[in-house]
Amino acid sequence: MDRWIGIDEFVAVAVCGSFTGAADQLDTSVAQVSRRVKALESTLGYQLLNRTTRKLSLTTEGNVFLSHAKHLQHVLDDATSALRQRDSQPAGKIKMTAPVMYGEQYIMPLVNQFMSKYPNIQIDMELNNNQLDLIEQGFDFAIRLGNLKDSSMRARLLTHRQTLVCGAPEYIDNNKPIKSIADLDNHACLVGQSSVWRFVEKGKERQISVKGRLRCNSGWALVDAAKQGLGLAQLPHYYLIEEIEKGELVEVLNAFRPEAEGVWAVYPPRRYLPTSVRELLEFLAEGLLSN
Known part of the structure; x- marks a missing residue:
């Protein structure tokens, strides 16, 4: 097992960019991290890190070894998980990420229920609208919305989201009728991150550029x-369902709704998912379907 010594420390140093950051992440001392990385370099016969008083960087050999070292970590995790699959009670730490609004409103309430059900579970959640690197930052999984990009990641469909067009009753009553997509040219559109709105007309998806006073x-x-x-x-x-139920907003163009998009759990391609992660994904899927 001497061949494993220093791998966790080396990966942590490479990811954090410093021995101090790696020591904090691994809850150990800087001296211990340094000793183990040096032991790994000695075992391999290559220098993995360039060390100066001002800067720490990977050598060419370090860059080559880093991706393989991360793979070795996953293999060891999978081997450990295979043994723990027999555990009836999920336990351990789960690191996950989700978009801010969806995470606050829908994911975290379910996660909190899951933690109440399983007191030995720890959650490290990062709410972030950026698509973070799951492997680089050590996430067990991410919640992703919409159509997924092609990648090596695995994905599980949790539920769907439907896109609607809405306006206030007074606005709809006091402006030109909205019976077709073309009628949007006569209306003020409230623009979000994209000025392109999606619809389905006669069985085909259409993308329409809209404009308005507010972005x-x-x-x-x-x-x-x-x-x-x-x-x-x-x-x-x-975003809209509560206001629609209260009558504060009214849906228009419902005959042209785009196809429903997926809400996904995306995770690195590992052979075994830890029991805790599998159980949490099941819990989220059941909870989101009931919302």
Whole structure:
């Protein structure tokens, strides 16, 4: 097992960019991290890190070895997980990430319920609208919305989201009728991150460029603007459903709704998922379907 000594420390140093950061991550001392990395270099017969007083960087050999070292970590995790599959009670730490709004509103309440059910579970959640590197940053899985890009990651469909176009009753009553997609040219559209809205017409997807007085990358801000009669907003249903039920917003162009998109759990391609992760994914799938 001497061949394993220093691998965790080397990967942590490479990811954190410093021995101090690696020591904090591994909950050990800087001296211990340094000793183990030197032992690994001695075993391999190659220098993996360039060390100066101002800068730490990977050597050419270090860059080559890093991806393989991460793979070795996953293999060891999988071997350990294979043994723990027999455990009836999920335990351990799960590191995950999700988009901010969806994570706050839908994922974290279920995660909190899961933690109440399994007291030996620890959760490290990062709410972030950027698509983080799961392997580089050590995430067990990520919640991703919409159509997935091609990648080596594995994915599990948890539920769907539907995109709607809505406006305030007063706005709809006081402006030209909205019976077709072409009618959007006569209306103020509240623009989010993209000025392209998606629809389905006669069985084919159509993408329409829209314009209006307001552009904002916050869904909640667009909902408020729509409620105040500033125009129409196209957003996922979970932003709008409560306002629709209250009568504060009305859906239009429902005959042209785009195809529902997936809500996914995406995770690195490992042979075995830890029991804790498998159970949490099942819990999320059941909880999201009931919402």
